[in-house]
Amino acid sequence: MSSCPPLSPSTASGIADVLRSVDCATAEAAAGAFGRLFGPDGRLGTALTLLLTLYIALLAVNLLTGRSRIGLSMLTPRMMTLGLVLTFATSWIAYQSVVWTLLTGAPDQIAAVVTNQQGSATAAFANRLDTLFTAVANAAEVASTPAPVSAVNGITPAPAQAAGWTAGDVLWMAALMLLLGTVGVLLVARIALAALLAIGPVFIVFALFRGTHGLFVGWLKGAVLFAIVPLFTVLIGGAALALLAPIVAELAMGPVSMRAAVSMFLGASVYVALMVLVLKVSSTIVAGWRIGRGGRESVNDERVANGGSAAVGAAGASNAVQAAEQNAAPPVPPVSDRVRAIVSATQMPANDTGMPGAVADRRIPVLTATSGTAADTFASRAVATDRRVQGVGTRFRSPAAPSKSPGKPVS
Numbered sequence: 001m002s003s004c005p006p007l008s009p010s011t012a013s014g015i016a017d018v019l020r021s022v023d024c025a026t027a028e029a030a031a032g033a034f035g036r037l038f039g040p041d042g043r044l045g046t047a048l049t050l051l052l053t054l055y056i057a058l059l060a061v062n063l064l065t066g067r068s069r070i071g072l073s074m075l076t077p078r079m080m081t082l083g084l085v086l087t088f089a090t091s092w093i094a095y096q097s098v099v100w101t102l103l104t105g106a107p108d109q110i111a112a113v114v115t116n117q118q119g120s121a122t123a124a125f126a127n128r129l130d131t132l133f134t135a136v137a138n139a140a141e142v143a144s145t146p147a148p149v150s151a152v153n154g155i156t157p158a159p160a161q162a163a164g165w166t167a168g169d170v171l172w173m174a175a176l177m178l179l180l181g182t183v184g185v186l187l188v189a190r191i192a193l194a195a196l197l198a199i200g201p202v203f204i205v206f207a208l209f210r211g212t213h214g215l216f217v218g219w220l221k222g223a224v225l226f227a228i229v230p231l232f233t234v235l236i237g238g239a240a241l242a243l244l245a246p247i248v249a250e251l252a253m254g255p256v257s258m259r260a261a262v263s264m265f266l267g268a269s270v271y272v273a274l275m276v277l278v279l280k281v282s283s284t285i286v287a288g289w290r291i292g293r294g295g296r297e298s299v300n301d302e303r304v305a306n307g308g309s310a311a312v313g314a315a316g317a318s319n320a321v322q323a324a325e326q327n328a329a330p331p332v333p334p335v336s337d338r339v340r341a342i343v344s345a346t347q348m349p350a351n352d353t354g355m356p357g358a359v360a361d362r363r364i365p366v367l368t369a370t371s372g373t374a375a376d377t378f379a380s381r382a383v384a385t386d387r388r389v390q391g392v393g394t395r396f397r398s399p400a401a402p403s404k405s406p407g408k409p410v411s
Contacts, residue, residue: 004028015133015183016126022187023104026194030100033198034092048089048205055082055208085208089201100197103223107231115238122186125234128241129182132248136175136264139251143261144168167261171251174261174268181272185233185279193226217291225286232278240271 004024005017037044059078062068087094111121143166196219203219206212244267250260 014126014130015179016123016130018183019122019126019186019190022190026190027100030194030198031092031096034095034201037199038089038201039092044202051205051208052082052086081208085204088204095201099200103193103197103227107227108234111231111234114235121234122230125238125241128238129178132241132244133175133178135248135252136171136178139256139261140168140171140175142168143171143256167256167258170258170261170265171256174265177265177268177272181268181275182233182237185275186230189226189229189233193223196223196226220291221286221289224289225282228285229278229282232282233275236274236278237271240267240274243267244271 005021036042038048059068063070068074088099089095108120108122111117112119115121115124117124200219200223203216206219207216244264247260247264247267251264
């Protein structure tokens with residue numbers, strides 16, 4: 001027998017009462033579902049025992065075959081995961097105190113802190129919406145009430161119309177849109193969250209195995225999505241109600257004009273659009289969340305997908321560089337500093353062998369000790385043209401130079 005008040009038009013005086021009734025009913029339904037799943041007489045207790053036995057057996061097989069090593073880095077996360085799964089899947093007190101309270105109460109507390117509200121921010125927002133809806137409904141009834149019979153000719157004047165719509169009709173449509181945008185979003189989010197939390201222990205057990213870890217991630221993302229929807233609804237909806245307050249005050253002051261009714265209808269339309277935006281923003285936030293193994297795999301998949309073209313471009317660039325290196329001229333072997341000093345010391349007329357004057361006037365070009373590609377090339381050519389330093393050059397060859405066959409001059 002349920003202890004929650006029944007949800008009916010005669011007992012529910014406003015949106016706040018409806019939300020309290022729904023919260024009470026969903027909490028009782030979640031507790032009953034948990035007891036039927038993994039409670040003392042739960043029907044899935046045997047299945048949970050088999051899954052835990054299989055998990056321990058797979059861990060032992062990995063240790064025996066050498067696929068895993070015994071260490072703190074391996075055992076600590078596995079044992080913590082196993083302990084958390086056993087705690088939340090077999091104890092309703094732990095599940096309600098942590099999971100249920102965190103997903104249903106934490107967003108409401110955050111909204112209360114942001115709005116500087118004492119108590120529940122959702123209840124205060126519902127009370128404000130009740131006040132606004134009551135004012136709009138009263139203005140709609142006044143606009144729809146027929147005017148009194150004229151004392152002159154006994155004819156009741158018809159209310160003013162625009163395209164077949166009266167001011168009362170427009171206000172009733174605005175009131176329905178306000179209810180649909182607020183109560184519809186809040187009730188759908190709370191009922192969907194209660195359904196996910198009712199079957200939550202099953203998905204918590206799926207977190208043990210790599211193959212079913214994605215199911216746990218999907219369940220957690222869905223639960224967080226429907227948990228933060230009421231938070232944004234209260235924050236954005238509260239700001240929208242503050243903007244609609246002057247229009248509602250004008251409606252309550254006197255005769256309802258078509259201009260005021262249309263302004264209220266426009267404000268209600270913007271309010272509904274904001275509620276749709278709340279769902280879109282919440283889904284976008286949760287979609288970018290990466291959790292555990294699924295997060296690393298998703299990031300790797302994105303890197304592979306986004307880096308395909310970059311890898312192809314890098315491969316093409318590498319091939320181009322290799323082709324350029326192959327087509328380039330062979331590098332000039334470097335000349336050591338000792339060879340340069342010897343060549344500089346031989347800068348004198350080569351007439352000590354009795355050669356003719358024309359030949360004796362040949363001089364070896366002056367070389368400097370400045371390092372660089374042009375200096376190395378010039379020194380190498382000088383060494384190659386002077387026969388007196390060919391042997392010296394091969395004897396004092398730089399270690400970085402490639403090996404040559406004996407007797408072959410340095411080129």
